[in-house]
Structure formats: C-alpha cells, structure tokens
Amino acid sequence: MEKELWKGNEAIAEAAIRAGCDCFFGYPITPQSEVPEYMSAHLPKAGGVFVQSESEVAAINMVYGAAGSGKRAMTSSSSPGVSLKQEGITYLAGAEVPAVIINCMRGGPGLGTIQPSQGDYFQATRGGGNGDYRTLVLAPSNVQETVDFVQEAFDIADQYRNPVMVVCDGLIGQMMEPIEWHPVPKRKLPPKDWATSGKYGRDHTNVINSLYMAPEDCDQHNVHLDEKYAEIAKNETRWEEVDCDGAEIIITAYGTPARIALTALETLRSAGLKVGLFRPITLWPFPEKALHDLAGNPHVKAFLDVEMSSSGQMLDDVRLSVEGQKPISYLGHAGGVMPTVEEMVQSAKKALKEVK
Numbered sequence: 001m002e003k004e005l006w007k008g009n010e011a012i013a014e015a016a017i018r019a020g021c022d023c024f025f026g027y028p029i030t031p032q033s034e035v036p037e038y039m040s041a042h043l044p045k046a047g048g049v050f051v052q053s054e055s056e057v058a059a060i061n062m063v064y065g066a067a068g069s070g071k072r073a074m075t076s077s078s079s080p081g082v083s084l085k086q087e088g089i090t091y092l093a094g095a096e097v098p099a100v101i102i103n104c105m106r107g108g109p110g111l112g113t114i115q116p117s118q119g120d121y122f123q124a125t126r127g128g129g130n131g132d133y134r135t136l137v138l139a140p141s142n143v144q145e146t147v148d149f150v151q152e153a154f155d156i157a158d159q160y161r162n163p164v165m166v167v168c169d170g171l172i173g174q175m176m177e178p179i180e181w182h183p184v185p186k187r188k189l190p191p192k193d194w195a196t197s198g199k200y201g202r203d204h205t206n207v208i209n210s211l212y213m214a215p216e217d218c219d220q221h222n223v224h225l226d227e228k229y230a231e232i233a234k235n236e237t238r239w240e241e242v243d244c245d246g247a248e249i250i251i252t253a254y255g256t257p258a259r260i261a262l263t264a265l266e267t268l269r270s271a272g273l274k275v276g277l278f279r280p281i282t283l284w285p286f287p288e289k290a291l292h293d294l295a296g297n298p299h300v301k302a303f304l305d306v307e308m309s310s311s312g313q314m315l316d317d318v319r320l321s322v323e324g325q326k327p328i329s330y331l332g333h334a335g336g337v338m339p340t341v342e343e344m345v346q347s348a349k350k351a352l353k354e355v356k
Contacts, residue, residue, distance in 0.1 A: 003178040008143045008168070009034035011179060012076065012102055015147035017042060018181070019154045021100075022071040023049045025062035027081060030114040031170035032104035035076040056081045060088030060101075067092070067099045068208040070195030072154050076102035078170070079120050080111055083128060089163055090129025093225075094210025096194075098157035100150070101135075101165045104173040107335040115336020116170030118255060121313035124167050125284040132222050134229045136164045136236060137283040139254045143177040151184040158189045160232055167283065169308060171256050171338075229285075238281035239290050243269070246299050247276030249352045252291070252318050253306040254280050257339055261306060264344035274299075275348055283314070288321040295325040301355045303328040304348050310334035327355060 006014070013035045016024070024043055026036040036052060043050045049066075053059040059075050067073040077085060082103045092099050105120045107113035124137045136156060140146040146168055153164040196206050212218035243265060244250060251261045258279040268275040278294060280287050294300060303326055305315045312330045319328060329351040331339050 001180050001182060003180050005176055005178050006143060006147075007034065007176045008146060008173040009104065010038045011143055011147045012150050012173070013038035013042065015150040016074050016100070016154070017046050017048070019151040019184075020072050021048060021074050021154065023051075023063070023066040023073040024075065025051050025053050025059040025066070025073070026075050026077065027053055027056050027059050029078045029081045031106055031116070031173050032076050032078045032102065034173070035102060035104070056084035057088070060085035063099050064088055064091055064095075064097060067097045068095070068196050070192040070197045072158075074100040074102070076104065078104045079106045079108050079117070082120065082123065086123075086128035089135065090127065090131055090133055091210050092163045093129075093133035093135060094131060095208045096161040097163075097208060098161050099163045100153045100157055101163060102150070103165060103167045105167060105169045113336050114170070116172075116174075116256065116308065116338070117334055117336060118169055118257070118308040119310075119313070119334055120167060121283065121307070121309065124165055125286070125317070133225065134162075134232070134284060136160070136162060136232055136285070138164065138166045139281060139283050140166070140168055140172065141255050141259045141279065143172060143175065144179045146172055147179055147181075148184055155187040155189060156236065158192070159187055160228060161194070162228065162232070167255075169256050233285035236282060237285045237287050239287035240277075240279040240281060241294070242277040242279070244276035244278060244294060246274055248274040248299060248301045249304060249348050250276050250278050250294060250300055251304045251306055251344065251348065252278045252280075252314070254283065254314065255308070257306045257308055260339065260341060261344055263341045264348065267341060267345050268348055273349070273352065280314070286317045286321065288317065291318065291321040292323060292325075295322040300326055302326055302351045304344070304351050305330050306339050306344060307332040308334065308338055327351070
C-alpha cells in the first residue's frame with residue numbers, strides 16, 4: 001500500500017470523511033483551523049454538511065441536534081474553544097448521543113499561546129462539564145495513529161452512544177508525515193432506533209433528553225451510565241509498553257512526548273541503563289491495572305512522568321495507578337515548550353540514582 005504525505009489537521013478531516021461523517025460544525029482557532037478549512041471544501045463533495053458556526057457554543061449544540069437525529073456528527077477545536085463546548089459535551093453524555101470531538105491542544109490557561117501543549121488532560125479525562133459523566137479519550141502520538149483513531153472514534157461513539165474525544169497536541173496537527181489509508185476494522189453497531197428521525201413504524205416519536213426532574217430517576221440514569229462506563233473500561237482500555245521487560249526505570253508519557261521518549265530510551269540503553277516506556281493510548285479509560293502491575297515488578301525501581309504540562313496532569317493518574325509502590329519523579333514544560341531528549345536522559349539518570 002502506497003504512503004501519502006499529509007498534514008495532521010487535514011488528515012484528521014479526511015479521516016472523518018472516510019469514516020462517514022455526515023455533519024461538521026466548528027469554528028476556526030489556531031492550531032486546528034485547517035480541520036474546518038478542509039471540511040468546508042471536501043465534506044459537501046462527499047454529500048455531507050459543513051457549517052461554520054457563530055461560536056464554539058453554537059457548534060457543539062449543532063452537533064447535539066444533528067447527532068440526536070442519528071447522523072454522524074463531529075466538531076473540532078483547540079483548548080479554549082473546547083472549554084466553551086463543555087456544557088454541550090455533558091448534554092451529549094447525559095442524553096447518550098454519540099459524537100466525535102477533536103481537540104488540537106495549545107498552551108493555556110486562558111488564551112495562553114498557539115503553541116502545542118498537553119494542558120487539557122484534566123479537561124478531557126475528568127470532564128469539564130457538570131455531573132457524573134465520562135468521555136472516552138484517545139491520544140495518538142503521530143499522524144498515522146491520528147487518522148486511524150479518528151476513523152475508529154465514530155464507531156466507538158455509535159457502539160456506546162457516548163461522545164468520543166481525540167486529543168492531539170498542536171504539533172501533531174501541524175506536522176506533515178507519510179501515512180497509509182488502510183482499512184480500519186469495523187464494528188457491529190446497534191441500530192439507531194433511539195434517534196429523533198421520525199416514527200418509522202413506531203407509535204411514538206423519540207425524545208432526546210438529559211433532564212430528569214425526579215431525583216430517583218436521575219439517580220437510576222446515572223447508575224445506567226456507570227454500568228456503560230464500566231463496560232467501556234473493560235473493552236476499550238489501550239496502552240503500549242516499549243522495552244519494559246527488565247527495565248529499572250519506566251518513563252510514562254503520551255502523545256508527542258512519548259515519541260520523543262523513544263529516542264531517550266535509545267540514548268539511555270546505549271549508556272547501559274535499563275529503561276522502558278509506558279504509553280497510555282486511552283487517557284480515559286486510563287490503563288491503571290497495567291501500570292499498577294508493572295509497578296509491582298521487583299525489577300522496576302522508579303518512574304519518570306513526562307508531559308507538556310507545567311506541574312503534571314497525567315501525573316495524578318500515574319500516582320493513583322502506582323499506589324505508592326515505587327517513587328515517581330516528573331519532567332514537564334508548558335506553553336509550547338517541549339521536553340527534550342537530553343532533559344529526559346538527565347531526569348531518568350537522576351531518578352535512578354536516587355533509588356540506588
């Protein structure tokens with residue numbers, strides 16, 4: 001299969017079109033503006049609908065309406081724009097409406113910078129909206145994974161009737177890489193007999209809603225959602241381990257820092273140090289059991305968490321998973337500054353020295 005050279009953001013849009021995206025609603029914001037730009041030119045040609053909304057708030061509510069009618073709907077934005085979409089995302093989760101949300105992350109807080117960052121981990125995995133809800137979060141580390149995950153995200157959303165978020169830092173959105181457009185495995189999906197698309201032989205019309213006035217009804221609805229989230233965690237948790245067998249120190253990282261860490265591993269191993277990489281692919285559900293079991297191995301002495309975040313956000317999940325079995329140190333930058341190979345090497349050596 002021949003490879004093609006694609007820019008990350010444009011590849012995201014093309015992947016969505018190939019996945020059968022019917023509707024895109026969005027608003028331009030750096031560094032993801034090429035996604036709506038590409039969609040505006042190519043989605044209508046594929047029979048879909050593109051709308052540049054008047055705001056991010058409008059965009060996510062348009063997604064809510066279109067997805068509620070059974071269409072495959074999507075939006076994309078970058079950090080502060082995704083913040084504005086949080087109310088709509090919690091409505092989608094509460095009403096069990098599937099949708100795909102792309103966040104091409106930039107530095108913050110607030111408007112921050114247009115440079116790449118990973119400061120939206122809490123927002124994505126904890127939920128920036130109100131209530132008890134979860135959004136499945138996929139975190140690619142290169143353009144190939146990004147296009148694969150975007151295509152699969154639509155099936156995952158439809159299977160569980162839940163929003164799915166794909167988070168990539170701005171570097172992945174702006175870089176160009178060769179990719180293959182290979183078939184993504186299709187899932188057996190349930191019928192959308194819940195959609196607000198007319199009666200279709202029923203004696204009633206469907207209603208999409210996240211409002212439960214009786215506390216007992218709202219409680220039972222949340223019990224149902226919790227059961228669904230447990231099923232997602234059981235079936236969809238993903239991670240990658242590189243050179244972890246026999247490793248004394250494990251680097252935990254996702255996205256671009258995980259990719260940089262691969263070079264750090266080569267440098268450290270050439271110096272005779274036993275080091276591995278643990279890369280979460282689903283940020284939620286986080287692969288906590290796998291990391292917990294890895295921490296329990298006697299050969300593992302310490303962990304080094306690396307992020308494009310000032311004081312660490314995934315670090316919380318690493319700590320919760322390790323459960324105090326081994327010491328954890330942290331290396332990170334925010335505002336568009338990426339951890340370097342040299343910093344990872346020095347931090348790993350220091351962390352290992354402190355436990356020996």
